[in-house]
Amino acid sequence: MKPLKLDVTHLGRTPLGKDVLAALxxxxxxxxxxxxxxxxVAVRTRKxxxxxGVLGFLKRILARPxxxxxxxxxxxxxQVKHVYEWIALKHRVKFTTEEQAVAWDxxxxxxxxxxxxxx
Numbered sequence: 001m002k003p004l005k006l007d008v009t010h011l012g013r014t015p016l017g018k019d020v021l022a023a024l025x026x027x028x029x030x031x032x033x034x035x036x037x038x039x040x041v042a043v044r045t046r047k048x049x050x051x052x053g054v055l056g057f058l059k060r061i062l063a064r065p066x067x068x069x070x071x072x073x074x075x076x077x078x079q080v081k082h083v084y085e086w087i088a089l090k091h092r093v094k095f096t097t098e099e100q101a102v103a104w105d106x107x108x109x110x111x112x113x114x115x116x117x118x119x
């Protein structure tokens with residue numbers, strides 16, 4: 001059986017990709033600290049990024065009727081700028097008005113009072 005390749009660094013070539021990888025790193029660091037582990041790898045997130053690409057991954061996140069565990073963990077840690085919904089609004093030209101509305105509703109429900117500056 002071949003080892004699983006979960007390297008997603010090549011996805012960080014665009015501003016959107018860099019923001020998503022920074023969010024992934026923030027989530028993995030947060031989870032490692034919360035669990036008391038040296039390292040936590042968000043395997044399902046990394047697989048989804050590799051399968052769907054950065055934009056497809058974000059669009060799938062916004063199509064869900066619920067937030068991700070990473071959203072809840074990062075909001076709890078005060079790292080709102082690393083949640084995917086924030087990133088979607090920062091790069092809003094790539095998303096439909098419906099997707100933007102979903103992202104803003106989730107952020108507002110989490111206590112965010114202002115939109116991110118567009119990239």
